[in-house]
Amino acid sequence: MKKLNSSKRYIEFIAVGSELLTPNFLETNSLYLAEKLEELGWQLNFKTVVSDRLAEIKKVFQTALKRSWLILMSGGLGPTEDDRTKQAVAEVLGRRLIFNRKILENIRKRFESRGLEMPPSNRQQAYIIERAEILENPNGTAPGMWLEIRGQIIVLLPGPPSELKPMLEDLINSKLKAFQRKPLIRAILRVTGAGESWIEDQIKPVYAKLPPEIELTTLASPGDVQIRLSLLIGKQEKEERLKLEEIRNELLNILGDKVYSTEGESLEEVIGEKLTFSQKTLACAESCTGGLLAHRITNVPGSSNYFSEGLVTYSNEAKIRELGVPEELIREKGAVSAEVAEAMVIGIRKKTGADFALSTTGIAGPGGGTINKPVGLVYIGLAFAGGKVVEKSLFRGQREQIKFQATQKALDMLRLKLIEIEKGKIEKGK
């Protein structure tokens, strides 16, 4: 373990880029960074977004230099006039920028390999802060930089995620690892099918007896709640790990099947694993979710092994033609009805021969709602060998949130059915 400047306590991240201060751009590098830092048991204390302006970058860097032992910065290393990160850092540290011929050659070769001539502006990228170590960038023209100054570490990373990620990955496994202290361990339970306040009520007894070294937080978004336990390991590692395990199991006992994942997997990944394991197939017929259900299912690599087909039968005509939903049924009950959801799910299962089928029909809004059938009303059908169910839900939120919650509910109905079947098999086996 290398020595740190212990008077500077914090770890911080600075994202440079005026666009990240506008209404349209989210700063996402810090999420990846936080994930990688966790591997070393580290947590971010601050993250700051600053514009491309030199004076402002300098201000933010000066503040960081006063309080943090590890300062990671991203962005502002490109070839344009707006790229001023290294100038700001050099000026605050009182160092020069030095031209590096080898870097220029690398950049030139990069262009040549694509049959292009290097634009003159890229020459700027060959300047490096005095005494900085160069971090090579195989995925772009901007090299990163590493500075160690009296036990403080400053790392300059390129802004594009495709360049930042491999560079950071490499640092975590080498130069940064040398500073690793005791790790932080985490447990995550992902829950659906219950609201945050209900969950909070249920887990109150666990809160009450939580030891001070363990942190418990619940974080909710529509259709999904995460419960996170974290523990910074102290002197009694074994006991502390056991305690975390015990609390995790107690939460699992209380929440039961409402917990869909304990390793951080998404709901579609959980279902993918179950279908793969049981060698079963899935098809779906969507109306109000408009393709999102198929999109989520097919986001899982290897989903082609169990997902054969999805239909987005948006119009009534498509429901009739593709799924054999009787025209009279739509006329009598309406396209948004339990009966149509049922006819859809039976239709798609029959047509595809899949083991399981899902259907959705509802009103995603913002228009199209009535008093009897308001925006957010969704019927979801599930069909399987020997049965079918339809559930009615009323979701809140914007169009995309309603679409998401409906797919979350559909996937969860399937998950619960798969668990029921697994349990039945175990019972039978006994």
Add this chain to the structure above:
Amino acid sequence: MKKLNSSKRYIEFIAVGSELLTPNFLETNSLYLAEKLEELGWQLNFKTVVSDRLAEIKKVFQTALKRSWLILMSGGLGPTEDDRTKQAVAEVLGRRLIFNRKILENIRKRFESRGLEMPPSNRQQAYIIERAEILENPNGTAPGMWLEIRGQIIVLLPGPPSELKPMLEDLINSKLKAFQRKPLIRAILRVTGAGESWIEDQIKPVYAKLPPEIELTTLASPGDVQIRLSLLIGKQEKEERLKLEEIRNELLNILGDKVYSTEGESLEEVIGEKLTFSQKTLACAESCTGGLLAHRITNVPGSSNYFSEGLVTYSNEAKIRELGVPEELIREKGAVSAEVAEAMVIGIRKKTGADFALSTTGIAGPGGGTINKPVGLVYIGLAFAGGKVVEKSLFRGQREQIKFQATQKALDMLRLKLIEIEKGKIEKGK
């Protein structure tokens, strides 16, 4: 216009919440904030995310107090032990927290109206920073606070977006408006079908003669580039506006049809407008994009007027059964081939009778690639009255990025065809 502390130049936002420093949670309040500030012609200079810890919140607030005339903070006003924003601000300012009976009554009533008793912990929310003005919160229990100190403004807002947004909306139209200076105006061009470096090359002449008061930035993500112009209006408003308009038009001239939107609309919204206007319909058959194309199309409210149906024919069997793709064709050419993309798009157009049809087939990865057909290879088909085209692309990135870029390309092929038809009609009309 009210008087400001002109020695403090900046506007900054501080989001309080340990969860916002973990790998899983994005801070999104600042996007809404940036959007609202733009209405007053203001831009954020800094945004900082800080944990729930008192010492760290104090540090960040102290820094802000030294440099910014307007400090907006969100989060940490709730009833739990983790909510320490007002304590931190009060301590830094050397003010007390004062109990406010009226706020307590409001909170109690809020619980009673839902038939609940107020939990004791909510009592904490009735404490207000000495001499702060209370900002009422009709959507939650935490009131906001407004402090004016020697020309500096500090605003404390609740963290949940559903509470923050209406409170901020109100401030923008009242208390903050009183400080408004000249507005900022913006123009955005969204471009697809060209890389960032190509675009940079094309628009170099515009850069060269850009007046200093106008800022031009380009921002690229896979499949999408935004060009943003911004101008902080000075003394010659009319001339400056004209100049911005002129530059915008010059960019449009250079980039032509590659610009798909000038008002910030998404590609699917642009297509939605064109299809609605021309009263044409659309259907799609997806393989590698797995439902994302239909999902994007149906994210547009009112899309049911032109989008009838989408098929996610993931398996070969589904391509044969649903779209009439000949089995021999798949055997000979492979499911990922120009021939199959063509058969798919003809099949879906015939089946649905839609005016336009799109198809995708490719390898989204991470597995499934070969030397001849690598990950990222996608064939996209477009069919219309009297014709069809298939284009081959090779996209880079992760599975979801490849899916996205393929849908972007598909939508853009349709957009260009719709423009061609529009132009043809105008020519004929002449």
